[in-house]
Amino acid sequence: MRLVAFALLWVPLLSAQQPESKPPERRIEQPAEQPGAPKDQKLVERDRKLQKVVDELVPLVEKYAELEFPSPPKVRAATHKQWRELVAKELKPDSTGKLVATSMMMLGLYVPDPDPAGTGEIVLSPMVIAPLLKELGEDAPRHHRLAQTHQKATLAHELAHALQDVHFALPKKMKRLLAAGDDDWLRYKYVLEGHAVFVEERVAEGGLGLEDFMQTGPYVGNFDPSYANGWRFCRRVFEQGGMQALEAALKDPPPLREILEVGAEARDDRADDQGDAKRGG
Numbered sequence: 141m142r143l144v145a146f147a148l149l150w151v152p153l154l155s156a157q158q159p160e161s162k163p164p165e166r167r168i169e170q171p172a173e174q175p176g177a178p179k180d181q182k183l184v185e186r187d188r189k190l191q192k193v194v195d196e197l198v199p200l201v202e203k204y205a206e207l208e209f210p211s212p213p214k215v216r217a218a219t220h221k222q223w224r225e226l227v228a229k230e231l232k233p234d235s236t237g238k239l240v241a242t243s244m245m246m247l248g249l250y251v252p253d254p255d256p257a258g259t260g261e262i263v264l265s266p267m268v269i270a271p272l273l274k275e276l277g278e279d280a281p282r283h284h285r286l287a288q289t290h291q292k293a294t295l296a297h298e299l300a301h302a303l304q305d306v307h308f309a310l311p312k313k314m315k316r317l318l319a320a321g322d323d324d325w326l327r328y329k330y331v332l333e334g335h336a337v338f339v340e341e342r343v344a345e346g347g348l349g350l351e352d353f354m355q356t357g358p359y360v361g362n363f364d365p366s367y368a369n370g371w372r373f374c375r376r377v378f379e380q381g382g383m384q385a386l387e388a389a390l391k392d393p394p395p396l397r398e399i400l401e402v403g404a405e406a407r408d409d410r411a412d413d414q415g416d417a418k419r420g421g
């Protein structure tokens with residue numbers, strides 16, 4: 141499924157990811173649930189199991205990001221209805237078809253805590269949850285598309301966003317610029333997504349046994365340039381200056397032009413980097 145389905149699923153998102161639009165991740169608030177309503181016990185149990193998966197991934201993400209969590213982020217599963225409501229509220233797709241396509245293409249969201257010292261929350265889409273549930277011994281819906289190990293890589297990506305938040309306030313800075321209509325938000329987006337993909341790839345290949353992740357994983361067919369080019373930029377900075385240099389870029393991303401130049405240089409130097417249709421997530 142992966143390649144074809146992802147290629148199709150990513151395309152509708154492109155229009156939502158142009159510079160003037162909002163990015164699909166972060167800035168998503170809690171879904172509209174009835175406050176105080178008793179939560180279905182089955183869903184509580186599901187979240188508890190997902191939390192266990194996240195907690196087991198945390199040491200791997202900390203190892204490959206070379207950063208630590210003050211406390212592990214919370215994870216929550218969204219139902220299809222909740223997920224569509226989140227996407228409709230935050231991305232405001234202009235048609236039902238676009239809403240469905242966009243919501244299917246988004247795998248997870250990191251929601252920063254309004255408290256600057258707090259760790260936010262990871263919300264997972266039903267597409268991610270289904271394969272994980274299968275591994276956890278529950279019946280997975282038939283429509284699930286992605287392998288379990290790739291879902292864990294997606295979780296690692298969202299965990300990297302959580303680390304960016306607690307250490308560098310990167311998602312919050314980007315959100316503020318975006319809300320202010322400042323084009324400068326793009327350099328934050330490239331570094332934010334690039335670093336999340338950089339960590340995701342390291343966890344996937346070093347900790348989850350996935351080979352050639354960028355050529356086989358969820359970024360194949362993702363044409364949002366911030367993922368692939370941001371990843372190349374982060375990889376180059378790390379190769380040349382180590383994690384210290386990469387952290388400096390996370391604290392204060394360079395101008396977008398420089399990110400693109402460094403990324404292009406990195407691509408030209410790697411025979412296995414075949415272009416932009418590589419990674420995404």
Ligand SMILES: [Zn+2]
Binds near residue numbers: 297332336421
């Ligand atoms: Zn991301």
